[in-house]
Amino acid sequence: MYTRFGLKAGLQFSAEIPDEARPAVENLVREANTVLFRKGVPKDADEREVGRIAGWQAEGNRLLLDLESGTYTRVHDALFRFRKQIAPTLGKFRLGLRVIEVLDYTVEMKGEFPEGLRIPALPFIKESSLAGDTLRMRLDLTAADLENKVPDRIVRLVEEKIQAAGYGGKAEHWDLVFESGKKPRTFEGDPTEEMIRRGWVRHALSRGQWIHGPQSTQLFRAFEKIVMKEIIEPLGFTEMIFPKLVPWEVWKKSGHAKGVYPEIYYVCTPKTRDPAYWEDIGDYFKVTGEVWVDEIRKRIDGPIGGLCYAQCPSFWPFIQGETLANDCLPARIFDRSGTSHRYESGGIHGIERVDEFHRIEILWLGTPEQTVEIADRLHEAYVRVFEDILELEWRCARVTPWFMAQEGMIETEDSCGCGCGSRIGTTDYEAYLPYSESWLEFQNVSINGDKYPSGFNVKIQSGAECWSGCSGIGLERWTAAFLAQKGLDCENWPECVAEIIGEPKELFRFL
Ligand code: ATP
Ligand code: ZN
Ligand code: MG
Numbered sequence: 001m002y003t004r005f006g007l008k009a010g011l012q013f014s015a016e017i018p019d020e021a022r023p024a025v026e027n028l029v030r031e032a033n034t035v036l037f038r039k040g041v042p043k044d045a046d047e048r049e050v051g052r053i054a055g056w057q058a059e060g061n062r063l064l065l066d067l068e069s070g071t072y073t074r075v076h077d078a079l080f081r082f083r084k085q086i087a088p089t090l091g092k093f094r095l096g097l098r099v100i101e102v103l104d105y106t107v108e109m110k111g112e113f114p115e116g117l118r119i120p121a122l123p124f125i126k127e128s129s130l131a132g133d134t135l136r137m138r139l140d141l142t143a144a145d146l147e148n149k150v151p152d153r154i155v156r157l158v159e160e161k162i163q164a165a166g167y168g169g170k171a172e173h174w175d176l177v178f179e180s181g182k183k184p185r186t187f188e189g190d191p192t193e194e195m196i197r198r199g200w201v202r203h204a205l206s207r208g209q210w211i212h213g214p215q216s217t218q219l220f221r222a223f224e225k226i227v228m229k230e231i232i233e234p235l236g237f238t239e240m241i242f243p244k245l246v247p248w249e250v251w252k253k254s255g256h257a258k259g260v261y262p263e264i265y266y267v268c269t270p271k272t273r274d275p276a277y278w279e280d281i282g283d284y285f286k287v288t289g290e291v292w293v294d295e296i297r298k299r300i301d302g303p304i305g306g307l308c309y310a311q312c313p314s315f316w317p318f319i320q321g322e323t324l325a326n327d328c329l330p331a332r333i334f335d336r337s338g339t340s341h342r343y344e345s346g347g348i349h350g351i352e353r354v355d356e357f358h359r360i361e362i363l364w365l366g367t368p369e370q371t372v373e374i375a376d377r378l379h380e381a382y383v384r385v386f387e388d389i390l391e392l393e394w395r396c397a398r399v400t401p402w403f404m405a406q407e408g409m410i411e412t413e414d415s416c417g418c419g420c421g422s423r424i425g426t427t428d429y430e431a432y433l434p435y436s437e438s439w440l441e442f443q444n445v446s447i448n449g450d451k452y453p454s455g456f457n458v459k460i461q462s463g464a465e466c467w468s469g470c471s472g473i474g475l476e477r478w479t480a481a482f483l484a485q486k487g488l489d490c491e492n493w494p495e496c497v498a499e500i501i502g503e504p505k506e507l508f509r510f511l
Contacts, residue, residue, distance in 0.1 A: 001111035001162075003155055005051075007067040007075035009143075010101040011083065013090060017058040021093045025063065028089055029053045032082050037073040039081075046070070051078035061095075064103075075105075076146040100143035107151065109135040109158060114165040120157050124150060172399040177427060179395040180387060187487030190435045191480055192350030194488050199508065201351060208348040208355030215504035216351075219482070220358060220475045222501040224336065226389060227360055227473055231381045235374070237332040237362055242314040244338040247305035253320075253455040254313035265341040265355070266303035307341035311361035312470045316456040323459040324466070330366030330374055352440055352480035359475065365453065365468035367460065368420035375423070375447050375469050382429065382445075391494045393432040393485055395439070400425050420467070424449040431481030440484075442477035446470050 017025075033052045041050050049070030057064040063086070067075040079100070087097045110133055119128045119135065124145065127138040135158065141150055195201045200215040212220065231237075245267055251257040271277070277299065284292040308314065315335065324331070339356050347353055364374045379396075386392045426446040430439040446469055453459070453466035460466045482497075490498045 001109055001159060003071060003110075004108045005067075005069045005075040005151065006104070006106040006108075007065075007079060007102070008104040009065045009067065009079055010103055011063040011065065011086065011097055012099040012101065013061045013063065014096040014098055015094070016061050017063060017090070017095065018093060021090060021095070022058065024089050024092075025056065025058065025086070028082075028085055029056055032078070032085065036081055036085065037078050039073075041072040045072055051075055053078070053082065062101075063090075074152065076149075076151055080147065102141050102143055102146060105139040105141050105146075105151065107135075107137045107139065107155060109137075109155065111162075114162060117161060117165050120154065120161070122154070124154065175398045177396045177398055178383070180393055183391055183393040183485065185393075185434050185485055186489075186492040187483070187485065188434050189487075190350060191483035191488070192352070195351070195483070198488060198504075199506075199510075200488075200504070204356075206355065208344055208353070210351055210354065210356075214507045216479065218501050218504060219479045222497065223473075223475055223478045223482075224360065225500055226385060226497075230385050230389065231378065232334055232360075232362065235332065235377055235381060237334045237364070240315065240318075240333045240335055241337040242308075242311060242335040242361070244308040244314070244340075245305065246308060246314055249305075250313050250317065251305065253316065254310075255451060255455060256309065256313060260306075260309055263342045263344070264306035264309060265343060266306050268300040268302035269304055271299050271301050308338060309340060309342060311335055311340060311359060311472060312363045312452070315363055316452055316458070319458050320456040321458070323461055324365075326461045329460065330364055330370035332362075332364045332374065334360060334362045336360040350480060351476045354476060357474060357476045360473040362471040362473070363468065364470075365458070365466060367462075367464040368449075368467045371447060371467035371469050372420050372423050375427075375445055378445055378471055379427070382443075386429075389494065389496060390482060391486075392481060394429060394442075394481075395432075396427050396429045398425055399428050421449075423447050431477075431485070433481070433484045435484055440477060440481055442481045443473045444471060 037051045049072045051067060051069030051073035053065055054068050055066040065079065065082070067078050069075045069078060073081070083097065083100065090097070112133065113130060113135060117130070119125070119130060119137075124139050124141060125137050126140040127136075129136050137154070139151060139154065145151075192201070195216060198215070200213050201210045202213070203209075204211045210216075248257065251260065281292050281295060281299070284290070284295070312335075315333070336359075340359050341356050344353055344355055348355060362378070364371065366374075386394050424447050426444050428441045429443045429445075430441050432438075433440050448468050448470065450465055450467055452468045458466050486493050488504075490501065490503065493501065
């Protein structure tokens with residue numbers, strides 16, 4: 001991609017720029033173009049790539065600048081470097097710099113644009129046109145936006161979209177790591193339908209939400225016990241309780257703010273808790289039997305964030321901004337304190353793809369080596385559980401979500417030189433569902449590199465890079481996978497599992 005920037009800016013001074021100041025400005029512009037703007041630019045860089053002031057004019061109390069650049073010392077960087085010099089220079093003429101006006105900002109990108117590329121629709125982009133190999137954008141920016149590097153981010157965003165379009169809609173790469181092979185199957189049906197038939201679960205009143213009866217709950221708790229005994233305890237994880245209402249502040253740092261919006265359950269707060277303010281809303285219900293949603297919408301603030309989507313982001317503020325002592329690493333924790341919520345839209349199915357689900361989230365952090373080692377030990381423990389205890393037909397695969405590839409996380413060079421960098425990514429664990437002849441992801445293990453520690457500014461005493469990993473064990477998914485293969489009759493369950501689960505308890509009888 002070949003990118004050019006153009007900026008017309010006006011520097012407003014406290015009084016008219018006098019004619020005798022012109023030579024000083026002229027000198028400064030020459031000096032900027034030949035010295036100042038070249039600082040930090042590689043020696044062999046093409047001259048046209050470097051920012052320069054192509055023209056200037058003094059008009060009343062305004063100094064009008066016409067800047068252009070390629071990739072080096074982009075026009076806005078050039079502008080701010082120049083500001084630093086021009087302020088004291090014109091200060092000698094008793095002129096103070098008051099305001100920087102951005103009169104026009106253009107970006108031209110030349111390269112290959114895949115079909116179907118969507119140019120970002122942002123208020124900053126006043127006009128855009130894509131014709132052949134050239135994308136032209138006219139930006140509407142303030143000086144503060146320039147200082148905030150908004151133009152660089154817009155260019156980066158377009159580049160990301162080009163890359164994402166290159167993935168052709170595929171969500172992720174997929175490489176098989178392990179396959180268990182066939183296991184004896186004792187059931188062919190859809191486990192949810194059979195659970196409903198036997199009264200183990202019932203639809204709740206919200207979408208993608210279930211009320212789990214005693215029998216289903218027994219299964220969840222049994223799997224939890226197995227996870228505790230076989231994985232969490234032997235590997236030394238300690239329980240914590242993470243919040244389940246997630247403010248934007250957390251998702252900004254965890255990176256979820258980049259794209260979680262279509263699946264969030266949004267959270268709002270009342271504009272006031274004054275009962276008088278809400279009285280008519282309650283009265284409306286008393287009179288009509290309906291909740292006055294249209295009116296409620298006008299009386300709430302936010303959304304302030306959303307319900308728990310991924311479990312681990314909410315942990316990080318606990319150690320945000322801290323330097324961790326070497327002797328508390330690798331830190332190993334887990335959370336099972338509440339539900340996760342995702343708006344799955346038309347995708348909801350059975351108990352396995354729901355809008356409200358239960359998950360044990362395992363989280364660890366330390367040096368890259370420590371982080372990778374725990375992921376490996378976790379994987380070994382999972383293999384033992386799925387092979388020897390649950391006797392599942394399962395497989396696991398390395399998947400690379402495109403956003404990670406896009407963030408350049410996959411090729412991350414690791415400072416330790418042990419090859420950890422190539423381990424960043426996610427391993428999905430999938431179980432075979434005989435009834436639908438398909439595979440269901442029932443959990444994963446992720447090595448997240450420095451994504452969270454850098455987002456939440458967490459460091460290690462030794463100065464080593466800080467990495468983290470997490471693993472989400474979906475209890476609905478474990479249950480669906482287990483029942484889909486083994487059925488609902490406990491005599492067909494592996495003996496030790498049947499023992500932990502116990503005889504399904506019939507609590508209700510309906511007439
Ligand atoms: P899928 O591709 O099936 O939608 P995902 O990639 O969105 O899964 P992750 O974001 O990796 O899932 O979530 C981690 C774990 O959380 C999953 O392995 C699964 O156990 C559980 N999970 C995610 N979404 C749901 C859901 N809608 N219903 C039940 N469990 C879920
Ligand atoms: Zn996680
Ligand atoms: Mg999903």
